[in-house]
Amino acid sequence: MTCLGMDIGGTGIQLGIVDGEGQILSLVSIPTASDSETLIGSIIKAARPLIDIHHPRAVGIGSAGRIDCANGTVLRAGNLPFKNEPLCRKLSDALGLPAVIDNDANCALIAEAKAGACADHLDALMVTIGTGIGGAILISGQIYRAHNFRAGEVGHFIYDRSGKPCPCGLHGCFEQYASATALIEAATAAADEHPDSLLSASRPLNGKTIFKAAADGCPVANEVLDRYAATLADGLNSLVKIFMPTCIVLGGGIANAGDALLSRLTPHLLPEAVIRTSALGGNAGVIGAAFLAMDSLSR
């Protein structure tokens, strides 16, 4: 049995035919359009040939933004042109298949918990480190969404109440100190202070160039990363205390550093913290959305 999984993000959309083991049989990427009618039209156009060839049983949609999973609606999404968009019904009608929807972070955790870094773990968290910090919560094998589908914002507990303002309206949220954005800001400040360093010569600074400078022996880059890892570990330890998961999966661009990140985190972590980097990477959204669709068929 296969399902069609979709991962709709601000910079691109992936559609994939996925089997029960989480293997992607066919994958298509299309750009994200700036108005919702064009965007939905381009998804339908890309999906039809996949459906004709593979005959999936259902469609699973993972989308950025706030999702009403019960009504199949994207309420709003910062980087997407959706507002109260009944995406599930529109795609289901156009493609002639049942469709379900969830947010992209929940889909990524569903995929990692079935076929990825935390396979077979029933209590797990996803922490996605990018521009901000997003996440998802799995409790007793079920995604915890809360009454309004807004649970899982693991980047927005307050780390420093007199700290930086956060777009969410609070001050000093954890993501202001542990996101990729925060790492790049800290590295830029250190590079400005040490203009002769390898870190400074590695501009433009991003997760990849910062970790590369550290691996090449730059003491400034190493210090920046050690401080960053200690901060990230603070937050992960707090999440361990609150949820006591058997595994936390790190996703997003920073997680691509793999062992170079994990080895820096480990000295700061509680003994009961099990932290892994994403096994499915950029494909987790498509795979998780397809698993969501398979689950809906068996209910």
Ligand SMILES: [Zn+2]
């Ligand atoms: Zn916040």
